[in-house]
Amino acid sequence: MKIFGKRLFRPRSIWIRKIVQWFFFLLIALISINHTLIENGGGIPFLSTASLHALCPFGGVVTIYQYAAVGTFVQKIHESAFVLMIIGFALAFLFGPVFCGWACPLGTVQEWIAKLGRKFFKRRYNQFVPARLDKVLRYLRYLVLAWVIYVTATSGTLIFAVYDPYFALFNFWTSEVAIGGLIILSATLVLSVFIERPWCKYACPYGAVLGITNLFRVFQIKRAESTCKADGACSIMCPMNIPVDKVKTVRDHQCISCLECTSEAVCPVAQTVVFTTGAVK
Amino acid sequence: MTLTSKPLAALIFIILFGGIAFTTAMGWFATESTKEPTTFTEGEFAGLANPADIRGSYTFGDIEKSFGIPSAILAQAFSIQTNDPAFFAIKELEVIYAASEFEVGTASVKLFVALYNGLPLDLSTDMSLPENAAALLKEKNLTPEQLAYLDSHTIPNPAAASDSLEPAPVQVTESAPESASTEQLIKGKTTFQEVLDWGVTQETIEQVMGVPMPNPLTKIKDYCLEKRLDFEIIKTALQVEADKVK
Known part of the structure; x- marks a missing residue:
């Protein structure tokens, strides 16, 4: 914000989130590499050799039906995925989809490319899709979720792995990756130059599941109308295009709890947009 | 209560890695299938691993762990020459013996393990063993019925098995369901x-x-x-x- 050419407020970013995102990206990348190395007789000491399927909380979600029906897991899914699913739900119940905003490496990669898009398109970035179309497309991920659950339940196999860009991102060097996954990954990365987190917004089935918790999570993003200057900074900064300045409490199913809209980051007024359990005036 | 980014980051780590540590300690955080066959539940072999439950995804190392048969002996039996036989996956046998008139695979390993350790196995189906395996088994105390079965189900050793298996990695474990x-x-x-x-x-x-x-x-x-x-x-x-x- 500038007045008479003087900068009065410099928007900050949640720097610790960036560190956490880097941490999870490197962790998953190294584990994936280690999984390949161990199959060839090598390996990095003291690092997990688990497959990506074993460490994906969404694997737990898609195996729920089979586990309830016959007491077994879908092929390639193990107990660890079930545990991570429960932990993911616990985190989401408390804080909303923090897995998406803080831990998911595919989300992180999309954010990295978004920096490039912002440089190219400035304020036009992340505003290309017409609002009416965008609103409809946001529900597409629930169709993807329904389809994934249906085909997994009826086949007993991880059919989604063939299309999963997250799996392709960390397995593109192996023979396990399918062409479908690589195409969707490439499309996601290209679209990220124009739209922030396109996979998360329009297609991610796990984001769809976690997004529901925004309706009832314990900690919520709230805006104090009494101190709000209505400058719209929070809405402009939101990677998911949520109109934070128009609501008192963010209950949008697309919120990823990144905190970039809060007074700790972009909002210039202290204690105005906060992540809290209590009420704000 | 209001949270800022730093406590939130700390809570994410505590809940995530605390949850993993707890479930690991409880034995619930398994990232791969167990390679332990079921055990006999009754009779004189109760409690011992059942060779009938050996699976194609097992390696010779897994067999060694469950049945006490050294990987080197298994490699010798099936003519597998490799630096580390413990990493050899049983399902690879079908590929190596593909040219053979009779199938040598997981069932053959079950037969070998059962006869080597004197464990019961249903012999009503046809399971073939290569000459090397049969020779090793004949050093054991086999019953006349088992010896007769062995004589009628022995096939020649594979000609090119040793040359085709240099590093014997476990490279097929993940691709099995797809194939x-x-x-x-x-x-x-x-x-x-x-x-x-x-x-x-x-x-x-x-x-x-x-x-x-x-x-x-x-x-x-x-x-x-x-x-x-x-x-x-x-x-x-x-x-x-x-x-x-x-």
Whole structure:
């Protein structure tokens, strides 16, 4: 914000989130590499050799039906995925989809490319899709979720792995990756130059599941109308295009709890947009 | 209560890694299938590992762990020359012995392990063993019936096995289910749903098994174990049906 050419407020970013995102990206990348190395007789000491399927909380979600029906897991899914699913739900119940905003490496990669898009398109970035179309497309991920659950339940196999860009991102060097996954990954990365987190917004089935918790999570993003200057900074900064300045409490199913809209980051007024359990005036 | 980014980051780490640490300590955080066969539940062998439950995904190292047979002996029996036989996956045998007139694979390893350790195994089906394995077994105390079976089910050692296996990695473990579905081969992980998808009808499956088909997502092998049916017999019969509808 500038007045008479003087900068009065410099928007900050949640720097610790960036560190956490880097941490999870490197962790998953190294584990994936280690999984390949161990199959060839090598390996990095003291690092997990688990497959990506074993460490994906969404694997737990898609195996729920089979586990309830016959007491077994879908092929390639193990107990660890079930545990991570429960932990993911616990985190989401408390804080909303923090897995998406803080831990998911595919989300992180999309954010990295978004920096490039912002440089190219400035304020036009992340505003290309017409609002009416965008609103409809946001529900597409629930169709993807329904389809994934249906085909997994009826086949007993991880059919989604063939299309999963997250799996392709960390397995593109192996023979396990399918062409479908690589195409969707490439499309996601290209679209990220124009739209922030396109996979998360329009297609991610796990984001769809976690997004529901925004309706009832314990900690919520709230805006104090009494101190709000209505400058719209929070809405402009939101990677998911949520109109934070128009609501008192963010209950949008697309919120990823990144905190970039809060007074700790972009909002210039202290204690105005906060992540809290209590009420704000 | 209001949270800022730093406590939130700390809480994410505590809940995530605390949860993993707790479930690991409780033995709930398994990132791969256990490679331990079921044990005999009754009779004089109660508590011992059952060779009938050996699966194609096992390595010689897994067999050594469960049955105490050194990987080197297993490699010698099946003519596998490699620097580290413990990493050799049993399912690779089918590839190595592909040129053989008789199938050598998981069933052969089951037979070898059972006879080597003096454990019971149903000999009503045909399971072949190479000459090296038969020679090792003849040093053991076999019954006349077992010796006769061995004599009639011994095949020549593979000519090129030793040359074709340099580093013997476990490279096929993850690709197995895919190959099972594309090649339409019934293996330990095959579900009834897969067989149905290949075109075998539920009636045919039930006719072969002699019992009603359970939930299609059930693994055939698990169901055979549950119903005390011989998986090898059911597998062979279902494979015939699957080949018919290819």
